[in-house]
Amino acid sequence: MATAQTTWGGAPSGRQRAVAERTQRSIRRRRVRSHIMIGLMYAAAVIAILPLLLIVIHLLRMGASSLNLAFFTQTQRPPGEAGGGMANAIVGTLILIAIASAVGLPVGIGAGLYLAEKRATTVRFLADVLNGLPSIVMGIFAWSLLVKPVKHFSALAGGMALGAMMIPMVTRTTEEMVRLVPISLREAALALGYSRWRTSLSIVLRTALGGIVTGALVAMARIAGETAPLLFTALGNQFWSTSLRAPIAALPLQIYNYAISPYDEWHTQAWAAAVVLVGIVLVISLAARVATRRRYGAGD
Amino acid sequence: MTEIVARDAAQAAAATGVPTRPSRSWTEIGSEIGDRIYSWSITGFAAFVPILLLLIFLAVGLAAWPALRTFGFSFLTSSDWDPVAGHFGAAPAIYGTIVSSLLALLIATPLALGVAVFLSEFAPPWLRQPVAFGVDMLAAVPSVIYGLWGIFVLIPFLREFLMPFLRDTLHLGVLPLFNGPAYGSSMLAAGLILAIMCLPYISAVTREVLLAVPRSQREAAVGLGATRWEVIRDAVIPYARSGIIGGIILGLGRALGETMAVTMLIGNRHEISASLFAPGYTMASLIANEFSEATGDLHLSALMAVGFVLLLVTFLVNAIARWLVWQTAKER
Numbered sequence: 001m002a003t004a005q006t007t008w009g010g011a012p013s014g015r016q017r018a019v020a021e022r023t024q025r026s027i028r029r030r031r032v033r034s035h036i037m038i039g040l041m042y043a044a045a046v047i048a049i050l051p052l053l054l055i056v057i058h059l060l061r062m063g064a065s066s067l068n069l070a071f072f073t074q075t076q077r078p079p080g081e082a083g084g085g086m087a088n089a090i091v092g093t094l095i096l097i098a099i100a101s102a103v104g105l106p107v108g109i110g111a112g113l114y115l116a117e118k119r120a121t122t123v124r125f126l127a128d129v130l131n132g133l134p135s136i137v138m139g140i141f142a143w144s145l146l147v148k149p150v151k152h153f154s155a156l157a158g159g160m161a162l163g164a165m166m167i168p169m170v171t172r173t174t175e176e177m178v179r180l181v182p183i184s185l186r187e188a189a190l191a192l193g194y195s196r197w198r199t200s201l202s203i204v205l206r207t208a209l210g211g212i213v214t215g216a217l218v219a220m221a222r223i224a225g226e227t228a229p230l231l232f233t234a235l236g237n238q239f240w241s242t243s244l245r246a247p248i249a250a251l252p253l254q255i256y257n258y259a260i261s262p263y264d265e266w267h268t269q270a271w272a273a274a275v276v277l278v279g280i281v282l283v284i285s286l287a288a289r290v291a292t293r294r295r296y297g298a299g300d
Numbered sequence: 301m302t303e304i305v306a307r308d309a310a311q312a313a314a315a316t317g318v319p320t321r322p323s324r325s326w327t328e329i330g331s332e333i334g335d336r337i338y339s340w341s342i343t344g345f346a347a348f349v350p351i352l353l354l355l356i357f358l359a360v361g362l363a364a365w366p367a368l369r370t371f372g373f374s375f376l377t378s379s380d381w382d383p384v385a386g387h388f389g390a391a392p393a394i395y396g397t398i399v400s401s402l403l404a405l406l407i408a409t410p411l412a413l414g415v416a417v418f419l420s421e422f423a424p425p426w427l428r429q430p431v432a433f434g435v436d437m438l439a440a441v442p443s444v445i446y447g448l449w450g451i452f453v454l455i456p457f458l459r460e461f462l463m464p465f466l467r468d469t470l471h472l473g474v475l476p477l478f479n480g481p482a483y484g485s486s487m488l489a490a491g492l493i494l495a496i497m498c499l500p501y502i503s504a505v506t507r508e509v510l511l512a513v514p515r516s517q518r519e520a521a522v523g524l525g526a527t528r529w530e531v532i533r534d535a536v537i538p539y540a541r542s543g544i545i546g547g548i549i550l551g552l553g554r555a556l557g558e559t560m561a562v563t564m565l566i567g568n569r570h571e572i573s574a575s576l577f578a579p580g581y582t583m584a585s586l587i588a589n590e591f592s593e594a595t596g597d598l599h600l601s602a603l604m605a606v607g608f609v610l611l612l613v614t615f616l617v618n619a620i621a622r623w624l625v626w627q628t629a630k631e632r
Binding site: 030031033034037038040041042043044045047048049051052053054055058059062106107108109110111113114115117118120122123125126127128129130131132133134135136137138139140141143144145164167168171193195196197198200201221222224225226227228231232235252255256259260267270271274277278281285 | 327337341353356411414418427434435438445503528550554557592614615
């Protein structure tokens with residue numbers, strides 16, 4: 001203000017003072033509003049995280065009281081009878097993940113390489129759209145292709161449905177990881193006389209492998225908990241079965257069936273299954289994190 | 301003489317493991333064949349993606365055809381779903397899908413945008429990592445576990461506390477939306493669980509586009525004397541707008557097709573009710589619930605037709621969302 005007075009030569013007029021005051025007030029108001037909005041953002045972050053905390057706490061509390069050794073070694077008991085376990089569902093889930101990976105990984109990685117090398121925008125777009133399609137649609141699709149013609153539900157159909165879901169996920173992560181490989185590396189290999197296919201497979205793919213493994217594990221973690229595609233394909237099985245041609249039990253299916261059942265014993269079992277399922281997802285996710293770290297570690 | 305030298309050289313090479321230089325033309329032919337095989341095989345793998353999409357449309361569409369032909373347009377508008385009489389109208393399921401998804405977006409969008417802006421602009425470094433991890437984990441929790449939690453925690457909470465509170469304490473009961481008996485399983489329960497489930501998707505895309513906004517955009521606003529909030533509101537968000545909208549629509553796509561949690565919470569009743577407290581149905585939960593017990597071919601076909609409508613809608617929604625996000629990312 002003092003400088004303003006000297007430049008203008010003389011005391012500020014009433015009008016000037018009013019303008020200055022108004023500006024001050026408006027600045028104060030804008031600051032207050034800014035603080036309020038930032039406060040609201042903090043609140044949003046807290047509210048967004050809250051459900052996760054509630055779910056995890058409840059899961060641990062319920063799971064701790066219902067998990068025991070029998071859960072991992074026995075199969076289910078008749079309704080209303082306490083005890084029993086889900087050994088068949090745990091093994092079933094692992095088998096389904098394995099089938100899905102056998103289908104989804106090679107196709108996904110191959111398609112990812114194609115996208116990274118040929119810059120095919122349409123295919124990438126379709127992969128993204130495929131990724132967003134509801135899993136229940138994948139379920140009825142797999143049913144009409146793999147269950148209806150042979151007239152029986154099977155582990156194979158369930159695994160294939162999950163594998164189809166994996167394809168677009170793995171495709172996109174593979175593409176992104178391959179694109180991160182510096183072009184100079186590819187050029188160096190070509191200059192040394194490597195053929196294109198060997199450059200792609202033993203230089204580019206090899207360099208991007210850590211990231212691709214991470215992407216594959218993330219996709220596996222995601223399909224591990226999928227239920228909707230299994231409802232009409234793997235169906236679930238209350239007995240021990242590892243046959244690919246027969247219906248197979250899976251943790252998510254078991255959780256669903258037990259949760260909507262009227263029996264308290266089954267509700268307890270559902271919570272135990274939920275803990276185990278989250279455990280499986282968590283282990284796969286942690287493995288993905290380790291793979292990522294190793295990749296970045298090697299880069300430094 | 302030269303022959304002997306050449307033979308010696310070849311022997312030496314074989315002994316030391318250094319390869320002799322093969323005829324150039326063979327290498328070329330070999331790598332050309334290899335290149336061609338490689339190119340064909342990755343093209344083949346990539347072809348799976350469009351073929352899969354096409355097969356899905358064909359398989360579901362063909363299976364849906366009998367029902368669509370029988371009922372025509374009334375399939376979408378009739379709310380008469382009677383497997384015994386053989387009448388099928390999917391209006392309640394379509395209505396439920398739209399209402400539950402919009403409710404979810406209404407709740408999730410402000411929160412997701414708040415979290416995304418918080419993470420990309422305001423969060424102190426020590427807080428950023430755990431909050432981002434937590435939001436990512438929300439997306440990693442399997443749908444069926446949300447459903448389980450919903451049945452045993454959310455629904456009792458709604459029935460005992462939130463619904464009476466909204467209806468009686470806040471006197472919102474005068475509105476048809478919050479009227480009626482407080483069933484636990486309801487449109488509201490489905491909307492809330494969907495909000496939790498699509499929040500991480502919206503926030504992840506929003507964060508991504510916010511990060512794509514150039515620094516200069518923020519610096520210019522700060523230089524003009526903007527407060528921290530004004531920088532966001534006037535400089536960052538307008539720049540990222542179409543990407544953010546894309547993220548919201550992507551969240552919508554997730555909400556429309558979400559199956560398990562909704563099936564467990566929405567109450568599964570073929571009825572259009574104005575109240576959010578009443579049970580309803582969504583297209584996905586209708587399929588999940590009735591498919592394995594479908595009686596007769598027409599029932600099955602009607603369920604397939606519901607699936608086909610769901611497929612069409614989510615395909616369009618996803619295509620629009622991807623296009624919008626892609627538009628923003630392209631400007632980078």
